[in-house]
Amino acid sequence: MVVSVDTLLSSLLEQTPNQDRAVTLSGNNQLYFHYGPLGALAEWQYQQTVALGTDRLTLSVRPSLHWLQAMRSRLPEITLIFGILLAYLLHMVLYIYRRLAHQHRLANQANASLRAEIKERKRLQQEVEWIASHDELTQLPNRRELLRWMDAYPDPLPLAVLICDLDHFKSVNDHFGHLEGDRYLKVIAQYCRLPVEHAGGMFARYGGEEFVACLPHCDRKTAAEIAEVLRLAAIDSGLVLPDDEPVTLSIGVSVTNTLPLQRNRILQAADDSLYRAKQEGRNRVVLTEQAESTPQGQAEAPLQAQLEDDPGNGSR
Known part of the structure; x- marks a missing residue:
């Protein structure tokens, strides 16, 4: 099962202003996702490592300078908001990943069960066809x-x-x-x-x-x-x-x-x-x-x- 991280994060952030902060997901010297302004960002950021399968990516949030200046008097609250936002995003990513992994396991089990049922039906069909064309006592064709x-x-x-x-x-x-x-x-x-x-x-x-x-x-x-x-x-x-x-x-x-x-x-x-x-x-x-x-x-x-x-x- 495949999920687009870009689509996933975009749907999570589409209700928030995109000029107040920049959210990025990167790893292996590659940027996978960016949401928000590209320039005039603060020098500091909140970041958290996210494990997706065998890959370890970094989820980071950087506020814009304009937004920091407008909210200078509320910096403690801003810090808390950014922390909560980061924790929420991390929780949603991990939850969706585990949910998809569980659904993938269920799908594999269902496919294995279906293959076994098809194999058994094929065996039974061959047995019925053999019985219809052979004498059960002597095993000869009838x-x-x-x-x-x-x-x-x-x-x-x-x-x-x-x-x-x-x-x-x-x-x-x-x-x-x-x-x-x-x-x-x-x-x-x-x-x-x-x-x-x-x-x-x-x-x-x-x-x-x-x-x-x-x-x-x-x-x-x-x-x-x-x-x-x-x-x-x-x-x-x-x-x-x-x-x-x-x-x-x-x-x-x-x-x-x-x-x-x-x-x-x-x-x-x-x-x-x-x-x-x-x-x-x-x-x-x-x-x-x-x-x-x-x-x-x-x-x-x-x-x-x-x-x-x-x-x-x-x-x-």
């Missing part, structure tokens, strides 16, 4: 974030979409309980997200026990290889079904090279491939091309990649 990412990705072709579903997951919840089922989902998410993200894609939780991998610039061969990596990762996770068989994934894969991108058709094609993987024994990868890549009604037959069958029948 379906909304996946669709937004697909729409915002520039020039993704060829684009591969993999829908992964845990086989017989209902038996896990029924036999071990939902808390253990939640742990299975978190472990699968941890094992499968790294290969997808390493390939430049996004691995998201689509709902329930389903996960979706979206891989831009990924052809059919690469998509099949990554899908196989995910299938084996589920087996290597150490998770087992109630019959002590390892947990497995069924994966449906669709690849498109056509613009404009129709995400619903891509996801539907991948889901159809997943359904075929379930029908044909689970624990396998089934690929199919997007419907828009071939003439209507002539969709290409699915290409299967089966390394291990999942024994038994059960829920999806």
Whole structure:
């Protein structure tokens, strides 16, 4: 906070005659303020040292010779008046300085509090935005974030979409309980997200026990290889079904090279491939091309990649 000493003292002295006395404020061989006549002043003066911050200034009052001659018979009173005036000016300067220093401290405290509040609001906003775009259980992006990412990705072709579903997951919840089922989902998410993200894609939780991998610039061969990596990762996770068989994934894969991108058709094609993987024994990868890549009604037959069958029948 900045205050003009010139304005301050001028406002204090503006009600007094300016020809009777000269008031000056000086320091460091520099004159900062002068009020009153410039010449015909008495040889003596009242003065007082004033500390303003780190500066030490001198406040002085010198009467004019004309005024002294007119008031010669009242010199004792003049001396007292000048002393009182000097004390009053000194008191006002120090009071205003301390008042401004106090207001400055209050302003600094208010600014610090405001900065802390802005920082906390920003943190909360980021947390809300993260919660809105991620699955709290697995820490993966959710379906909304996946669709937004697909729409915002520039020039993704060829684009591969993999829908992964845990086989017989209902038996896990029924036999071990939902808390253990939640742990299975978190472990699968941890094992499968790294290969997808390493390939430049996004691995998201689509709902329930389903996960979706979206891989831009990924052809059919690469998509099949990554899908196989995910299938084996589920087996290597150490998770087992109630019959002590390892947990497995069924994966449906669709690849498109056509613009404009129709995400619903891509996801539907991948889901159809997943359904075929379930029908044909689970624990396998089934690929199919997007419907828009071939003439209507002539969709290409699915290409299967089966390394291990999942024994038994059960829920999806």
